[in-house]
Amino acid sequence: MHHRPVNWMDNPNAERVKRVAQLAGRSAVRNRRKQFLAEGPQSATEAIRAHLGLLELSELAAEFWPAGHTVAEVYYTEQLTASNPEAAQLIEDLSTDVFVAKTSEAVLQAMSDAVVHQNIIAVVHLPVVQAGPSTQDKLVGALVRIQDPGNAGTIIRTADAAGADCVIATPQTVDIYNPKTVRSTAGSLFHLPVYIGVDLEGYTHDFQGQIFAADGYGDVRLDQATAAFLAQPTVWLFGNEARGLNAQELTYADHRVAVPLYGLAESLNVSTAATICLYSSAMAQRGGST
Amino acid sequence: MHHRPVNWMDNPNAERVKRVAQLAGRSAVRNRRKQFLAEGPQSATEAIRAHLGLLELSELAAEFWPAGHTVAEVYYTEQLTASNPEAAQLIEDLSTDVFVAKTSEAVLQAMSDAVVHQNIIAVVHLPVVQAGPSTQDKLVGALVRIQDPGNAGTIIRTADAAGADCVIATPQTVDIYNPKTVRSTAGSLFHLPVYIGVDLEGYTHDFQGQIFAADGYGDVRLDQATAAFLAQPTVWLFGNEARGLNAQELTYADHRVAVPLYGLAESLNVSTAATICLYSSAMAQRGGST
Numbered sequence: 271m272h273h274r275p276v277n278w279m280d281n282p283n284a285e286r287v288k289r290v291a292q293l294a295g296r297s298a299v300r301n302r303r304k305q306f307l308a309e310g311p312q313s314a315t316e317a318i319r320a321h322l323g324l325l326e327l328s329e330l331a332a333e334f335w336p337a338g339h340t341v342a343e344v345y346y347t348e349q350l351t352a353s354n355p356e357a358a359q360l361i362e363d364l365s366t367d368v369f370v371a372k373t374s375e376a377v378l379q380a381m382s383d384a385v386v387h388q389n390i391i392a393v394v395h396l397p398v399v400q401a402g403p404s405t406q407d408k409l410v411g412a413l414v415r416i417q418d419p420g421n422a423g424t425i426i427r428t429a430d431a432a433g434a435d436c437v438i439a440t441p442q443t444v445d446i447y448n449p450k451t452v453r454s455t456a457g458s459l460f461h462l463p464v465y466i467g468v469d470l471e472g473y474t475h476d477f478q479g480q481i482f483a484a485d486g487y488g489d490v491r492l493d494q495a496t497a498a499f500l501a502q503p504t505v506w507l508f509g510n511e512a513r514g515l516n517a518q519e520l521t522y523a524d525h526r527v528a529v530p531l532y533g534l535a536e537s538l539n540v541s542t543a544a545t546i547c548l549y550s551s552a553m554a555q556r557g558g559s560t
Numbered sequence: 561m562h563h564r565p566v567n568w569m570d571n572p573n574a575e576r577v578k579r580v581a582q583l584a585g586r587s588a589v590r591n592r593r594k595q596f597l598a599e600g601p602q603s604a605t606e607a608i609r610a611h612l613g614l615l616e617l618s619e620l621a622a623e624f625w626p627a628g629h630t631v632a633e634v635y636y637t638e639q640l641t642a643s644n645p646e647a648a649q650l651i652e653d654l655s656t657d658v659f660v661a662k663t664s665e666a667v668l669q670a671m672s673d674a675v676v677h678q679n680i681i682a683v684v685h686l687p688v689v690q691a692g693p694s695t696q697d698k699l700v701g702a703l704v705r706i707q708d709p710g711n712a713g714t715i716i717r718t719a720d721a722a723g724a725d726c727v728i729a730t731p732q733t734v735d736i737y738n739p740k741t742v743r744s745t746a747g748s749l750f751h752l753p754v755y756i757g758v759d760l761e762g763y764t765h766d767f768q769g770q771i772f773a774a775d776g777y778g779d780v781r782l783d784q785a786t787a788a789f790l791a792q793p794t795v796w797l798f799g800n801e802a803r804g805l806n807a808q809e810l811t812y813a814d815h816r817v818a819v820p821l822y823g824l825a826e827s828l829n830v831s832t833a834a835t836i837c838l839y840s841s842a843m844a845q846r847g848g849s850t
Contacts, residue, residue: 433823
């Protein structure tokens, strides 16, 4: 017996389904079509909130994720209403400028990069931003040839939590818009500007503040830095997982700062080190002992 | 043509290979055989270093990983010598009390829990420890119903780096000896005592210091705590990923301490929060502004 699906919402092999799935692949496809995927409730709902103008974005972040021009398409399953009623409500609030469709489980899985889909996928416009990062920010995290999507995403999430003004990424860093990185940001990608392909030499030269290289062999120990020192406007450079920052990149830094290792661990994962560095600066800048 | 492998080192279906692979499965198997797996160079070499007495372990950590009685078996591939000569040398240093064998790639993959094996697997004795955790430690991380192996392992790794005296885990926490947790500790499992099945109520009652609950809704903000406050002997409680600490567990804490969220992120991953909490205490206890 031959069964022919009546429409694409039930057909994992439909052309539309393949086109969405392609956005999970190579960056060339995303760049040509100027779109990427926000999969799962955390990422997709923050993209939709940006689209609906519900996030209190900074002026520069709003250039990345403009209200009314962030989300292109949303696909979801019946299951979403039960598993995440908040996300389902946000979809209801989208007007007709966004293509919204309920699909079968099989179709959403076929679109998804994840091993198990999470009932919602948004197709998001790649940001179109003319200007580069500000030179007058207070706190910035720089991804310098970070290769692991999970690390890049986790650092973006931590930078958001720490209230960083933006994240910058050098040309040889992993593609920020690949689905694994987007998922790892847990929605934070849509909360602050992430500038990609940044010329590190020019940016660090112009930045009006201090440049810290996170460096296990650094001569400044983070636990010996004063709050006043840490409270200055700061760009933190986080280097490649295997090789750290290279000699050239280290010359851009005013200080090489080491996270102290008190136990027997020989190193920290770069995203763990970044968490300690960014939060040390943020708490010195914004906190105050009572 | 029928090919019959001549010995188990080339035969992924050999009984010995299956027995090793079983240790990657359910905790019941590990508990019955009193063994677990340390896979990959980072974990396996630290187990071997403990066995060889090369680590500067605390007295209590040495009860977990006694020299001469930590590693039972080591399996590795030809490839290890090229990819990790240091690990290969450590294997050479093992005496005949450890069963050591070079295997084919297929055999090591069949033994491994990882998608791609990393050329070395050690079979390690489950620690036999009579006493529970000390009540006079300076810094302790507590895994309270943490479910994700990666989070548990990452917190153990950070606790090691922060110089914590030990990590404790409550009965409903993920099995510390499952291969994913062991891998995530990146060798730190063999650096400090990790007490499992700890009665949290009794332990926190007896502990001679302060108990902090890491709690996003806490009334003490980490960035408003003084260094003197953070420098006291402290146990940090880190709760379940989805539900945090429950009402009962919160009563064990002297203070509920929140990591401030300065940006738009609504929460932090528990291992990220634990990193900030443990390092804030460690730097207050051990650091000193210059």
